[in-house]
Amino acid sequence: MTAVGIIFSEIHDHNLPEITKKRTLGSVPFGGRYRLIDFVLSNMVNSGITSVGVIARNNYHSLMSHLGSGKEWDLSRKFGGLTVFPPYSLSSGAGLYSGRLDAMKSILSTLEKVSDDYVVLADCDTVCNMDYTDIIKYHADKDADITVIYQRKQVADKRLNSTIYEIGEDGRVNSAFVGIAPDREDNVSLGMWIVNRNLLITLIREAIAVGRLSFEKDIIAKRAGSLKIYGYNFEGYAVKIDSNSSLFQANMDLLDSSIRNEIFKKNNPIYTRVRDEAPTRYASDVTVKNSLIANGSVVLGDVENSVISRGVHIGKGAKVKNCVIMQGAVIGDNANISYAIIDKHCVIKDGRVLSGHETYPFVLAKDTIV
Amino acid sequence: MIRKNRCIAMLLAGGQGSRLHVLTKNIAKPAVPFGAKYRIIDFTLSNCINSNINVVGVPTQYQPLVLNRYIRNGLPWDLDRLYGGVYILPPYQQSNGTDWYKGTANAIYQNIRFIEQYDPDYVLILSGDHIYSMDYSKMIEYHEEKGADATIAVIKVPIEEASRFGIMNTNEEGKIVSFEEKPKVPKNNEASMGIYVFSWKKLRKYLVEDEADPNSSNDFGKNIIPKMLADGEKMYAFPFSGYWKDVGTIDSLWEANMDLLNEETSGIINDPNWKIYARNPVCPPQYIGDKASIKDSIVSEGCDINGEIDHSVVFYKVTVEEDVYIKDSIIMQDAVIKKGARIINAIVGDHTVIGENAVIGGEATEEGRKISVIGGGAVIADNEVVAPGEMIDRSDEPII
Numbered sequence: 001m002t003a004v005g006i007i008f009s010e011i012h013d014h015n016l017p018e019i020t021k022k023r024t025l026g027s028v029p030f031g032g033r034y035r036l037i038d039f040v041l042s043n044m045v046n047s048g049i050t051s052v053g054v055i056a057r058n059n060y061h062s063l064m065s066h067l068g069s070g071k072e073w074d075l076s077r078k079f080g081g082l083t084v085f086p087p088y089s090l091s092s093g094a095g096l097y098s099g100r101l102d103a104m105k106s107i108l109s110t111l112e113k114v115s116d117d118y119v120v121l122a123d124c125d126t127v128c129n130m131d132y133t134d135i136i137k138y139h140a141d142k143d144a145d146i147t148v149i150y151q152r153k154q155v156a157d158k159r160l161n162s163t164i165y166e167i168g169e170d171g172r173v174n175s176a177f178v179g180i181a182p183d184r185e186d187n188v189s190l191g192m193w194i195v196n197r198n199l200l201i202t203l204i205r206e207a208i209a210v211g212r213l214s215f216e217k218d219i220i221a222k223r224a225g226s227l228k229i230y231g232y233n234f235e236g237y238a239v240k241i242d243s244n245s246s247l248f249q250a251n252m253d254l255l256d257s258s259i260r261n262e263i264f265k266k267n268n269p270i271y272t273r274v275r276d277e278a279p280t281r282y283a284s285d286v287t288v289k290n291s292l293i294a295n296g297s298v299v300l301g302d303v304e305n306s307v308i309s310r311g312v313h314i315g316k317g318a319k320v321k322n323c324v325i326m327q328g329a330v331i332g333d334n335a336n337i338s339y340a341i342i343d344k345h346c347v348i349k350d351g352r353v354l355s356g357h358e359t360y361p362f363v364l365a366k367d368t369i370v
Numbered sequence: 371m372i373r374k375n376r377c378i379a380m381l382l383a384g385g386q387g388s389r390l391h392v393l394t395k396n397i398a399k400p401a402v403p404f405g406a407k408y409r410i411i412d413f414t415l416s417n418c419i420n421s422n423i424n425v426v427g428v429p430t431q432y433q434p435l436v437l438n439r440y441i442r443n444g445l446p447w448d449l450d451r452l453y454g455g456v457y458i459l460p461p462y463q464q465s466n467g468t469d470w471y472k473g474t475a476n477a478i479y480q481n482i483r484f485i486e487q488y489d490p491d492y493v494l495i496l497s498g499d500h501i502y503s504m505d506y507s508k509m510i511e512y513h514e515e516k517g518a519d520a521t522i523a524v525i526k527v528p529i530e531e532a533s534r535f536g537i538m539n540t541n542e543e544g545k546i547v548s549f550e551e552k553p554k555v556p557k558n559n560e561a562s563m564g565i566y567v568f569s570w571k572k573l574r575k576y577l578v579e580d581e582a583d584p585n586s587s588n589d590f591g592k593n594i595i596p597k598m599l600a601d602g603e604k605m606y607a608f609p610f611s612g613y614w615k616d617v618g619t620i621d622s623l624w625e626a627n628m629d630l631l632n633e634e635t636s637g638i639i640n641d642p643n644w645k646i647y648a649r650n651p652v653c654p655p656q657y658i659g660d661k662a663s664i665k666d667s668i669v670s671e672g673c674d675i676n677g678e679i680d681h682s683v684v685f686y687k688v689t690v691e692e693d694v695y696i697k698d699s700i701i702m703q704d705a706v707i708k709k710g711a712r713i714i715n716a717i718v719g720d721h722t723v724i725g726e727n728a729v730i731g732g733e734a735t736e737e738g739r740k741i742s743v744i745g746g747g748a749v750i751a752d753n754e755v756v757a758p759g760e761m762i763d764r765s766d767e768p769i770i
Contacts, residue, residue, distance in 0.1 A: 032655035033671070071445070257657075257674075264654040274446070274650045278639040279406035279683075284666040294655040295407070295671050308655075 003118035003136055003194070004080075005044040005052040006107070008100055009037060009063055016244055018365040019343060023062040026054070026124040028241065029326045029344065031254055031263075032294040032309045035066050036241060037124040038073075038272045039263075040192075045073050046268040047132035049120060051080030053110060055103045057087060066273050073271045083110070099213030101204065108204050111197060119200050121215070123191030127250050128238035129263050129270070132194075135232050139194040144230040146199070148173055148220065149192040151234050155181035160242050163189035163216050165231055173229040176221040178214075187231060189216070190238055199227075237262045248341055248361040251307045251324045255290055277310050294327075301331070315350065322358070340364065373453050375488040377510050377567070378425035379418050380478055383411065383498040384471050386432045389619045392745035392763040393719065398430060400498030401437040402623070403702045403720060405630050405639055406670040406683050408648045409440060410617060411498045413638075415447045415456070416646045418496075421506035425454035425488050428498070429477040431461055431470055446649045459484060473588030479577040485570065493573055495566040495590065501626050502614040503644050504565070509608045513567040519603040520572070522546065522595070523565035525610050535561030536591055538607045546605040551591055560607060563614060566590065572603065613638050624717060624741045627683045627700045631666055651686050651703070661692050670703075677707070685720070699731070702746070715739055715758060719746035726752040731759075 009026035019028055026037035037054070044052055052075060056063055063084070069075075070082030085107055100121065104111075111119065118139065120132055130149075139147040148165055155162045164177045165187040181188065193215070195203075203219055212218040220229060237259050239250045253259045264270060277296025282288065287302045296311035301318030308314070309326045315333035324341045331337065332350035339356035343366040348354065352370050356362030364370065387399025394402060400411035411428075418426050426449060430437055437458070444456035459481050461470050471477035478485075478495065485493060492513065494506055504523070513521040524538050537556045539548045550556070576594050580586050586593045599605060613635050615626040629635040639646050653672025658664060663678040672687035677694030685703040690696065693710045702720040707713065711724045716731040724730060728750045731742035740759030744750060747765035756762055 254654075255657075260654070260657065269652040270654070271652055276446075276645050276647050276650070278646075279668040279670040280656065281636070281640075281668050282664045282666065284681075286665065288658045288662065288664055290660045291658050292655045293658060293669075303658075 001118070001136060001140055002116040003047075003049050003120050003132070004111075004114050004116045004197070005040075005049045005120045005122065006104065007037065007040055007044075007052060007054045008103060008121070008123050009054050009060065010057045016242070016247060018363045019244070019247065019341070020059075022059060022366055024056060024058070024060050025241070027060075027062040027066050028247070029309060030127065030241070030247070031251060032292050032307050033275075034270060034272045035063075036127065037063065037066070038270055039127050039129070040122045040124045041073050041075075042268070042270045043128070043130045043132060044120060044122075045075065045271065047120075047130075047136075049132065050075065050077060051114060051116070052082050053107055054082065054084045055107065056084055057103070060084075060086060068273065072273050080114075085110075099218075100215035101207045101218060102213040104200070104204050104215075105208055108201065108208075111201055111204070114197070116197055119195050119197050121193045121195060125241045126190050126192070126238055127241060127263065128190070128234070128236060129265050129268055130192075130234060130236065130238070131268065135234075136194055138232055139230065142171065142230045143228065144194075145196055145227040146220070146229045147194040147232050148176075148229060149190045149194075149232050149234055150187045151190055151238055152185060153188055154183075154185045155188055157243050157246065162186075163191075163220075165189060165220075167231040171230045171232075173220065173224050173231050175224050176216060178217055178221065187233070190234060190240070193220075194232075244341060244361055244363050245359060248324060248339075252305070252322070254292055254307060255305060260292075275310055283316070301333075301335075309344075324361075343368070346370070373488065375425055375454065375490045377423060377492040377494055377506075378427070378454070378485065378488050378490045379423050379494040379496055379506070380481065380485070381411070381414055381418075381426055381428045381496045381498050382474050382477060383428050383437060384431045384477055385497075385499070387499065387618065390623065391620065392743055392761055393620070393623070393717070394433075395745060395763065396433055396765065397436040398432050398434060398498075399618070401440055402617075403685060404501065404617065404623070405627060406668045406685050407650070408639070408646060410501065411437070411441070412447075412646055412648045413501050413503070414496050414498055415441075415444075415449070416644075417502075417504050417506060418494075419447050419449060419647070420644055421504075423494065423506060424449065424451055425490075426456045427459050427481055427484050428456060429459045429461075429471060429481060431477075434458065434460060440649055442649075447647045454488065457484065473593075474590045475577060475580055475586075475594050476588035478573075479581050479588070482574060482577065490570050493568050493570050495568065497564045499618055500563065500614060500616055501638065502563075502610075502612065503638050503641065503646075504610060504612070504614075506565075506567075509565070510567055512608050513569075513606070516544070516606045517604065518567075518606045519569050520595070520598055520605045521567040521608050522605065523563040523610050524560040524607045525563050525614050526559050527561045529556065529559045532556035532559045532561060537561055540607045544606050544609070546599065546607050549595055549599055560609070562591070563610060564591075566595075567608075572598075620717065620741050620743055624700065624715075628681070628698070630668055630683060631681055653687055659692075662690075708752070716742040716744065716756075718744045719748065721747045723749045725750050725754060728752065728754045728756070730756045732757070 010024040075082035162181040283300040293308040294310040300316045301314045306323040317334040321338040328345045337354040340362040347369045383400040387394040443450045449456040617623045656673040659676040669684040670686040677690040680697045691709045699716045708726040710727040713730040743761045745763040
């Protein structure tokens, strides 16, 4: 019952224009010291999956430099380990794909070479701590062809497409719907699937033959009747990062100790790239409340209800409240910011005042100087 | 295969460090935690890699388990190399007998074959119990320029403290004319830092001779250096200025940690061009709660802080519950400080539990500051009182 993992580092039409301008969704900074891809990657590693392919599409430099050889996730292996698949251009045409199924065409030969029974397919935009071993066991017990992982909830942001599954009492997926979710509790896809490897190879070959592109629309939705597709309801904390406000809210969720303890489980830790920062330094006259602060930061001002990443400088007399400050940003002396997402290496000069709103955080793109 | 190396380093990590008492009961001194996320040896290892020295041998014999596990393949220091890297060198059985390392010089003598694999021109001898940042490449250049047989790094110490050190008397060119180990009346204040560059062929000769001398205690300071001086070898002092601290005692370990809170001396861990590398634990950022108050302190990742911390050094994964007061103290990794505990002028070891309303240590008095020490893994009961200067040892097993 072994599985390989395939991660789609960028697949969605998302609503994070400033944050993903220069990076893939997978390398979006999160939680003070992580990138979004760390969660799915760590979950796979903690579930005993030691061969993981990451399919990149564009702007993947930051992703490649973050992942390196994969050693920080214990994926620098002689057998298996981490492989990044940049777009692969055949003589027949352009290499950029336009759907998960399309994307997997380029890794068909890799899937054929391994001997594992199952493939875990996953997007990288969901923050959760999930043990795939339970789900793979469920998949095997049901003798399923495909198991979709979903969560029973109401979609928060109505502007974005979601995948909704209709699931019978026996757990079978009867149909799938991709579009704007209706205003009620539904079985919302978490963008993760367990598929029998041999079936996946067949599906990819068929897709090449007839030009299918989308795994969800062309396979799950159209073939729910003919394939044994089961649903697995994940009951833990899981949040999809698909907008500035969900990025902001999910960061804020980490200030809740029960969510924090669920995401950063002792025995299933989330791994990330090491940066060798010094410990966080706090000055003698600061007030820091309810905040998550990473190493390498220097706190000379006040911080409240915020997530502060590695190597951030908070100036003297500055007030940072309800903010997500990413790596290496500098908040000047006496600056006052609230409800903001400040991307990496932004500089807020002394005395500047910036404010967004709880439901619509102000977002400052990478390297901006205010 | 021999690949020529200009200089390799031998980092002496075999000593027991008995003056750190309970803190080195189960681990070698170089593995003692320091500065909220480091261990003492990180500073010398980082100096090596930052000075472009890629081969580091670490002779070790006292309680090496934690040190071995910490250094392992050397990856955090970029010392996992195809050629060279870091090597833990325990004493080993040989056809003509088995010996522990009898002294610092003997530890190198027993590893002559290790050194010769790299065919070095120079060998840098370091000790794993000092906190400092130093570019060894400058010292090696100095050694080369002077055409020296041995070069010893020296630092100016306050003259009233000079009688605690090995003092070098030099001429105008920096050539060492005499050496006095802990002189009662020091002639100057240039103290040996225990950092030596030797031309390898010369050192090899002296190590072999020293080994053959049954009266020798096989020590660099006591035997090799005086012998070379007596023989008129070319020995130079390399002046170093900057932060340097021997952390061989409880008081000096405490002081060196507190130095990291002082703007003038904290640069040692904050220099972006001279990073200090460490094996990093896997944990989320530190959480500072609503009822917390942190002033003038350094805190590492994975902590959950809900009490008051003033002028202290807090390692990773430490839990500080509400109404706790910590001042002028060092709290090592994975410690749990329960509600209402008060910790003043103390070193609290790793994986300890300090019970509710326990009192550890106290403010300095006219007699001076007395540091209380709680050994790693100890459990202090609720309401228990540990007096200033008291040392608690409750662990039988090494903490993994």
